[in-house]
Amino acid sequence: MAVQLDLDAILAFTISLAKEAGKIIRDGQQKRFETEASQDEKLNSVDLVTEVDKAVEAFITDKITKQYPDHQFIGEETYTGQKITDEPTWIASNPIDGTTNFVHGYPMCCTSIGLAVGGVPLIGVIYNPFLDQLYSAAKGRGAYLNETTRLPLTGKPKPLESLGQSLIGVEYGSSRSAPQLPAKVKAFEKLAAHTKDGGKMVHSLRSAGTAAINIALVATGVWTCTGRSAAGHGMSAGFCILTEAGGVAFGGKTSSLSGDIDAGLMAGRKYLAVRAIAPGEGETALQTQQRFARELYDITDDYDP
Numbered sequence: 001m002a003v004q005l006d007l008d009a010i011l012a013f014t015i016s017l018a019k020e021a022g023k024i025i026r027d028g029q030q031k032r033f034e035t036e037a038s039q040d041e042k043l044n045s046v047d048l049v050t051e052v053d054k055a056v057e058a059f060i061t062d063k064i065t066k067q068y069p070d071h072q073f074i075g076e077e078t079y080t081g082q083k084i085t086d087e088p089t090w091i092a093s094n095p096i097d098g099t100t101n102f103v104h105g106y107p108m109c110c111t112s113i114g115l116a117v118g119g120v121p122l123i124g125v126i127y128n129p130f131l132d133q134l135y136s137a138a139k140g141r142g143a144y145l146n147e148t149t150r151l152p153l154t155g156k157p158k159p160l161e162s163l164g165q166s167l168i169g170v171e172y173g174s175s176r177s178a179p180q181l182p183a184k185v186k187a188f189e190k191l192a193a194h195t196k197d198g199g200k201m202v203h204s205l206r207s208a209g210t211a212a213i214n215i216a217l218v219a220t221g222v223w224t225c226t227g228r229s230a231a232g233h234g235m236s237a238g239f240c241i242l243t244e245a246g247g248v249a250f251g252g253k254t255s256s257l258s259g260d261i262d263a264g265l266m267a268g269r270k271y272l273a274v275r276a277i278a279p280g281e282g283e284t285a286l287q288t289q290q291r292f293a294r295e296l297y298d299i300t301d302d303y304d305p
Contacts, residue, residue, distance in 0.1 A: 022129030119263025124240030246276030
């Protein structure tokens with residue numbers, strides 16, 4: 001029997017929850033600066049976690065389990081291999097997405113909360129409390145900035161003739177050794193280099209330092225695409241906002257590029273988010289997005305994250 005959910009009520013709850021979590025993040029940063037608090041390392045010295053991350057996740061977990069006790073929950077700081085099933089599953093994968101930014105006082109960080117059923121994102125909320133920017137979506141209801149401005153910001157999707165017309169979101173990530181780092185730097189150089197030197201000469205590359213906001217910026221239509229080799233669970237909220245704004249999420253270079261978001265993509269380690277694009281001549285919008293993805297993947301190396 002299909003799960004029946006009141007998405008409007010759940011979206012309202014999630015927006016309120018994200019704003020409450022955002023206040024904890026703002027207050028937590030101020031206290032950290034006043035007390036010169038330290039942070040722990042996860043993977044290495046650039047993969048950080050603070051006591052505020054843990055406090056925010058505990059707050060979100062408590063609120064969700066009290067409101068929806070029958071739902072499942074996956075969180076970044078408490079993740080132990082839980083699977084996304086056919087049961088409603090909350091994914092607060094990033095209590096603070098952009099922890100390095102948070103530690104340094106750079107105002108590009110957010111809390112990211114999503115709800116998925118069977119690997120399909122149904123609710124997505126991303127909130128940057130320092131800039132007071134809220135991205136939200138519910139399946140079938142569109143995506144919005146600050147609950148009033150429908151995404152993409154351009155209204156109708158803009159056309160895109162080639163990779164060279166793109167503004168692309170990139171990240172170095174926390175893996176700073178071979179083969180990951182050299183492969184990324186090689187791709188960045190190929191994207192930026194002049195066409196006479198064999199490059200694509202894209203308009204530019206940008207880095208926000210937070211995967212969730214990166215995807216939200218693609219959903220707005222401001223960025224053309226962003227990709228990452230990381231756990232896809234964290235992108236549940238972003239994927240919901242992206243697809244409701246007409247964008248699409250693909251798997252890695254060797255994937256089918258079907259555009260379907262399921263448990264496999266959600267649990268995977270590689271993704272590419274592409275904005276809504278006006279269909280090219282003789283193409284559907286998805287075919288245009290697929291063509292763009294292939295052009296990008298043609299200049300990148302495939303590697304394990």
